[in-house]
Amino acid sequence: MRNTFIVFFIFTSLSVFCQDRFLPLDTISSKEFHINLFEEYKSKYDAFNKNLDLIKSNQKKIVEEIYIENQKEFLENIKNNNFISDKNINSYLQELLTEVLKKNNIDSKEYTILLSKDSEINASNIGDGTIIINYGLFLAVENEDELVFVISHEIGHQYLNHVKNEIENFAKQSTSGEIIQKTNEIRKQKYNKATLANNLLKNIKYKNYSERRKKEIEADSIGLNFYKKTLRNPEYAISLLNKLDKSNQERDSLTIQDCKLCFENNRFKLKIKYFESEQSLFQKYDTNNAFNIDSLKTHPDCTTRIELLKKHIVTNGQQTNSSFFLGIKKNCVPQNLINLYSNQNYGTCLYESLKLYKLDKNNEDLQVIIFLTLDKIYKSKSNYTISKYMPSLDNKNNSQSLNRFINFINNIKMSDLEILVNQFKN
Structure with a gap:
């Protein structure tokens, strides 16, 4: 916590990166915020784990392990103060989330949104109605419409139960006769075990990548439908995907x-x-080019996804930018440095x-x-x-x-x- 206060003092006592004074996000209430957040999710996970019910017992064990590990990681992120406690920006994001949900008659009680200090240009849905926006996303989005499409896309993942389905499919795959047989065959080999294991892993990864790409396309499609109901410009769904396609490329270098x-x-x-x-x-x-480079991207196959969405988009020439969003954009570079330092x-x-x-x-x-x-x-x-x-x-x-x-x-x-x-x- 001391690191956060040091940087907070430095950046509030000086004018940063521009002539106007930079106002960092509030971190004073961070301790109380994270304590309450931890208790909320610990209680939610305890209730969820009691209700896990799968047909096959061999799959149940794997599914339980995956959920518990994911829950541990998320709770650890809360303990490490990885989420931003600023009430103003959290309320703003919740308003954008609520806008999409209400326009599509989706129960807003099942959803919440959190802002992570992570500088990676990304957002995620963890499968329980929680959408996480990385602060780094603000380095990429140019207007509020692009941000709302990201939120709509993540709602799409939740609406289609992608996380739950992915975990259950992995359990089925891991306990399938084919995988067990191939694993046993590798164990019996005297030579080239590493090569055989790598080939098996590669096949699993490619299969998972194919499923992942399919899920991204599905979330794009239903997310665009959700987004259109807000009457915002659908053109910015395309501009957002174009930015994500280049997000793995570094904008500047240090020679x-x-x-x-x-x-x-x-x-x-x-x-x-x-x-x-x-x-x-x-x-x-x-x-070693064992894996398709696109399969390693945070945002896979954006080119295909863009072409599919273009068929359903008619631009209206408008752009929505609230003063609050513009304030975030103006301060996002120095705030990102604060986030990196405090983490x-x-x-x-x-x-x-x-x-x-x-x-x-x-x-x-x-x-x-x-x-x-x-x-x-x-x-x-x-x-x-x-x-x-x-x-x-x-x-x-x-x-x-x-x-x-x-x-x-x-x-x-x-x-x-x-x-x-x-x-x-x-």
Whole structure:
């Protein structure tokens, strides 16, 4: 909690990123909010688990395990203060949710919406009527209509019971005679067990990906029907999917030259070797194209989904933007940095801050957040806990820029890192 108050003080005592004063979201009531939220969902899950009823006992065990693990993860996110407690923005999102539900005569009591601090451009439905909007989504959406289509899409997942069906189908698949037979065959093999297991996993993943894509298309279709009832411009369903299709692509990068621009001065020079990666099995993994790249995307096959929706869309030329939405958009970049810092994602926070700082080296607010994150990274490297606060090297899902930055943090000498901390502290 202390981290949150430090950043709250910094960003309220300075003008950030623009001439107008930046007003961060309220975190003062966060403790009470998360305690109440935890109790609400703990009670809901206890009641739900008592009523689990499946026909086949062998599937029942698997389904129960999946639900319980998902519930544990969600409750852990609440304990870790991963949801934003600001009453104004939560009320605003609830109003948008209620708008869609009422226009479609859906019982609003079965639905609720939460705002996560997660910076990933995404939203989700966890299967019990709870829709989660990641704060990072505000970095992508350009108007309120796009946001409402996201909410309509997630209502579609709930309306069609996609989460429940997916869990039950996985249980059936896991207990099917075919999978059990193939698993037993692999166990009996003396050689190439890893290859056989990987091939089996690949087949399961492709089957699951096909089902997942089907569910996304279904949620798009019914979500568009829900969305149209609000009389908002359906054109923004297409513009939203276009943005999601590119959401796995990084908008900006941090080159070695950028790092030199941010850190170097007359008394300090960066060493190029800090940015170099080790040749290892990781490099080999990077060249393994066992899986379809689109199947790894957060938002699969948007191109097909866009073409299907276009057939049912007639634009009305209008765009809805409330003053509240515009206020969120104006503040979303600095607020995202606060969210990253308060969630102890220091590596990502530093990376995103440096991408902004290279364009505005006179920005004192960025200098402060860079100092805070560098200091946290220095201390975590000192006590060997750095992996908790840095993203992992990943040549499949990370950009080259992000991996280069991770190498830099991993390789830089402590003495040089201390120089950088003091440089921004001063």
